[in-house]
Amino acid sequence: MPTAVFGDALYDPATAETVRDAVVIIDDGRVVAAGARSQVKPPADATRVDAEGLTLLPGLIDSHVHLCFQGRGLDLGESLATPPSLLTLFAVESCRNTLEAGFTTVRDAGGTPHGIRLAVDRGYFPGPRMRLAVTVLSQTGGHADQHFPCGVAVDFNPMPDVPPSVVDGVEPMRQRVREIIRSGADWIKLCTSGGVLSPGDSPHHATFTLDEIRAAVEEAATQGRKVMAHAQANQGIRNALQCGVSTVEHGIWIDDDVCEMFLDGDRALVPTLVAPQWVIRHAENGRMPKWAADKGRAVIADHEASIRRAIEAGVKVAFGSDSGVGPHGTQGEEFLLLHKLGMSPDNCLRSATTVAAEVIGAAGAGSLGEGSLGDLIGVPGDPLADLELVAKAANVHLVVKGGEVVKAR
DSSP states (O other): OOEEEEEEEEEETTTTEEEEEEEEEEETTEEEEEEETTTOOOOTTOEEEEEEEEEEEEOEEEEEEOTTSOSSOOOHHHHHTOOHHHHHHHHHHHHHHHHHTTEEEEEEOSSOOHHHHHHHHTTSSOOOEEEEOOOEEBOTTSTTOOBOTTSOBOOSOOOTTSOOSBOOSHHHHHHHHHHHHHTTOSEEEEEOBOOSSOTTOOTTSBOSOHHHHHHHHHHHHHTTOEEEEEEOSHHHHHHHHHTTOSEEEEOOSOOHHHHHHHHTTTOEEEOOTHHHHHHHHHHHTTOSOHHHHHHHHHHHHHHHHHHHHHHHHTOOBOOOOOBTTBOTTOTTHHHHHHHHTTOOHHHHHHHTTHHHHHHHTOTTOSOOSTTSBSOEEEESSOTTTOTHHHHSGGGOOEEEETTEEEEOO
16 A cells, blocks of 8 residues: 655755655655655555654664674674674674664665665564675785784674675686676775774774785676775775775775866765774773774874865765764764855755766656655755764654654654
8 A cells, every 4th residue: 555654854865955844655665756745646545644743854874884883893702702693692782773873775884784674674673675795805914804812703784695804916806706606796895004903903094905906896896886985094995995986984094186086987086084083982981992992083184184184175975974993873974074164054954865866876766756675764844954964873752764753653
């Protein structure tokens, strides 16, 4: 049966226009019509959803999450005592919290197997629509090499359907990309620089050779996939963009030349500004190694300066939080940080709707136009006037996915 959602207003991120006394009609999981009630008449047999007092807008998109990571900080003893099967099941709570925060679509940036998506699609537990990277790839000693000085490896997710992370050389890279695609990945994730939460590298240093990065991009393209790059170091960002990577994650050290590289082609930046904030909060609660906390504190100012520079230069920015580093369901804080660095409220909302849908290849998401996916949220007021309405899960009073109400007040 069709569903008709009646709200006080309907916000269109593409145009930044708001229609009053609105209704959205969804049938068979797709939007049939949306607009003012005076112009859009619901079918007589439609199930009515009362969203009076709420502004309706498309379901939000987070372009960088890790659903199998709890987001409670890094306790190495706890990690060693966690069976891979339990680690995978962490995604059940992560999926629910993400969905209830209004994020109906995500791109998982590694550590989550295809089986989690299958479980959500089959209705075993609620969760967002997913685009998956499955595995995070890095060179030996790089960001996804979780071998510690004692000789123990604490892998992100050592399940058999998550291919290994560490790869060196052009031909091994080609084979590993093929293995990851075979495992169900939509995106290939490379680490072209070091990072904060890895034990043996520095965020300042570039990793992988140009030939290795090109091999990944070429191999992914042969099977219709794109490549995303964890890239914090300036040279790591340059290498990724030079070799055809589609999205740069984090982007801690961006200069004017790098901004030009973004603009010279269809590239996007996924800032994850909230991630280092979470690292510091975990450290204050005793759940982060000193080496990671020190790196997190050291990058925040430069990270903010770089993202401000990119916003001012007109670089395409897609919303991404790195939730899994922090608690799932709290990633809306990223809206406030983007706004603080100069992004207008309408562009903040576009970054998590129309822009993110285009960037991650989520056709039908991020819009309530005819034929779009029937995913929407409702918030009590005007999100352009108050981004807190989308930044906090408690303010998201209604979530509809595919025409089904999954959260209501």
